[in-house]
Amino acid sequence: MTLLSRIQHTSQKLTAADRKVIEVLLGQQAEAVFLSAAQLAERAQVHETTATRLAQKLGFSGYPELRAQLQREVMEGQDAAARMRRSVSKVADGSYLADLVQSEISALEQLARSIDQRDVDTASDMIFAARRVFIFAQGHATAVSAFLQRRLDRFAMTTVMLTGRGRDIAERLTSLGQDDLVLVLAFRKQPTDYAAIMGHAAQVGARTLLISDLAGPTMTPPAEHLLAAPRGRSGTEFQTPIVPMTIVNAILLTIAGRHEPQIVTKLEELADLFDRFA
Amino acid sequence: MTLLSRIQHTSQKLTAADRKVIEVLLGQQAEAVFLSAAQLAERAQVHETTATRLAQKLGFSGYPELRAQLQREVMEGQDAAARMRRSVSKVADGSYLADLVQSEISALEQLARSIDQRDVDTASDMIFAARRVFIFAQGHATAVSAFLQRRLDRFAMTTVMLTGRGRDIAERLTSLGQDDLVLVLAFRKQPTDYAAIMGHAAQVGARTLLISDLAGPTMTPPAEHLLAAPRGRSGTEFQTPIVPMTIVNAILLTIAGRHEPQIVTKLEELADLFDRFA
DNA sequence: AGCATCATGCAGGATATCCTGCGAGTCAAC
DNA sequence: GTTGACTCGCAGGATATCCTGCATGATGCT
DSSP states (O other): OOHHHHHHHHGGGOOHHHHHHHHHHHHTHHHHTTOOHHHHHHHHTSOHHHHHHHHHHTTOSSHHHHHHHHHHHHHHHHOHHHHHHHHHHHHSTTOHHHHHHHHHHHHHHHHHHHOOHHHHHHHHHHHHHOSEEEEEEOTTHHHHHHHHHHHHHHTTOEEEEEOSOHHHHHHHHTTOOTTOEEEEEEOSSOOTTHHHHHHHHHHHTOEEEEEESTTGGGOSSOOSEEEEOOOSSTTSSOOOTHHHHHHHHHHHHHHHHHTHHHHHHHHHHHHHHHHHHO | OOHHHHHHHHGGGOOHHHHHHHHHHHHTHHHHTTOOHHHHHHHHTSOHHHHHHHHHHTTOSSHHHHHHHHHHHHHHHHHHHHHHHHTTSOGGGTOHHHHHHHHHHHHHHHHHHHSOHHHHHHHHHHHHHOSEEEEEEOTTHHHHHHHHHHHHHHTTOEEEEEOSOHHHHHHHHTTOOTTOEEEEEEOSSOOTTHHHHHHHHHHHTOEEEEEESTTGGGOSSOOSEEEEOOOSSTTOSOOOSHHHHHHHHHHHHHHHHHTSSSOOOSHHHHHHHHHHHO
């Protein structure tokens, strides 16, 4: 039973003080969900007791239950995606494709909420300004890094892949200088060589950019700039590279958009090159 | 100071248990704002104490302060999300990220309409039944194929990558037999070697599967089974691998789901299962 | 192996939050 | 004016929530 219907159902027995409380409760829902009985009462200019008794009048065992109900309602109201997800999984059970699409969509919605365009701008500028871009990725992240590298090459940027282990990376890192950028793609947990690479970058004055998921903020040492968003299905381990892939695409689009003149001509030159080979 | 920046700033001092808590905190923000220290700790599978101490490490006087900070940020974030959703129509404000997310979402919705789960089932069975899977991909499709190969390897399947040009491919194709499957990832236009590969496969009796976009139906000779969906942003030069990537993920999920003792319907349960393979 | 350092869990106390018995005040009916 | 019904606030107890000292165990270094 919804809070509103409970209120209507009990409206005859409500006092003036009760109505004051309800006014705050419904009028400031977004904040009210966090308030204790005393805080709520203070906003409504009534005594704390009134809050407790109102909750009981409305059929709850006490104030905390009332608040929990309000929390549920507010969350559902705002999470339209959740509502959709429920109905879909109910209709199309056994359809992995439909389920997957649904969860990817909500992951993308979450992405838009997690990262601001300004952060993307910063990342784009860092890449565009770099003399060379060293891309570090391991495991599943290589799928994203391969894509990124191809695109940056198209933009006529110089990229260096850091894919192997220890030694291989160290060798390729020797030339790293202060005009270069180290771009790390890492998910789930901090890669073994992460600290060493970041440490070296800091030492030679290279800039650092980390694209990650929830593990991003915990990696140490921290990168100069971080783009991180949860990769779908909070709590579960099932995660696809869709979200980081989209982050990368947003960066690429931004580079293209903000530096259109240069990029476009590079692409045209490339088209000529292709023609000559074909 | 934002919670995220505090986490980054303190990342050196964070323990494994701390990270678990942070994962829940950020991954399930919407719900975490309501949880008590004990409830949060339970979700993160750590002791309540950890929550308290994490809050102090991050510079709060205690857990309640941390939660209050999270509440503030979530509330602001929701305002921001609402603002963004409202201004989605006018993309001119330079928010490439928001625009991109929006178009990816509609591309995914289109995908769910274009491909039926039964087609995914067929593809999954073909892959699972194959002795070896030969994966052919070129250009941007390699990003997807690399991902697919990694996953199939985790399923303990035998994969062979066909990536190079002409000669390289021919050499690796010599062993192709009738128990094998040729899986082609190709977008935009038919790759140069496509016809040769498909021809050879037909000759030796190998099965063929094509994952593609709008160009798929026009490729000749046709593959035995085709999974194709438009990749959004029709007409634009910039196309992302999100849709084919999601097709591949659906296939992988289906394989995992159909060949596991227990029949699982929920994606949550599948996630665990999938993780066991991954 | 031995030691130091640190992370983690436990137990108990401190605090915040909530509930309830009691009484003062208000109002209307008689 | 008295009574009764009701609202509201207070105070104290009950409970939930949180914090901290201590012990244990893990880890790493010498």
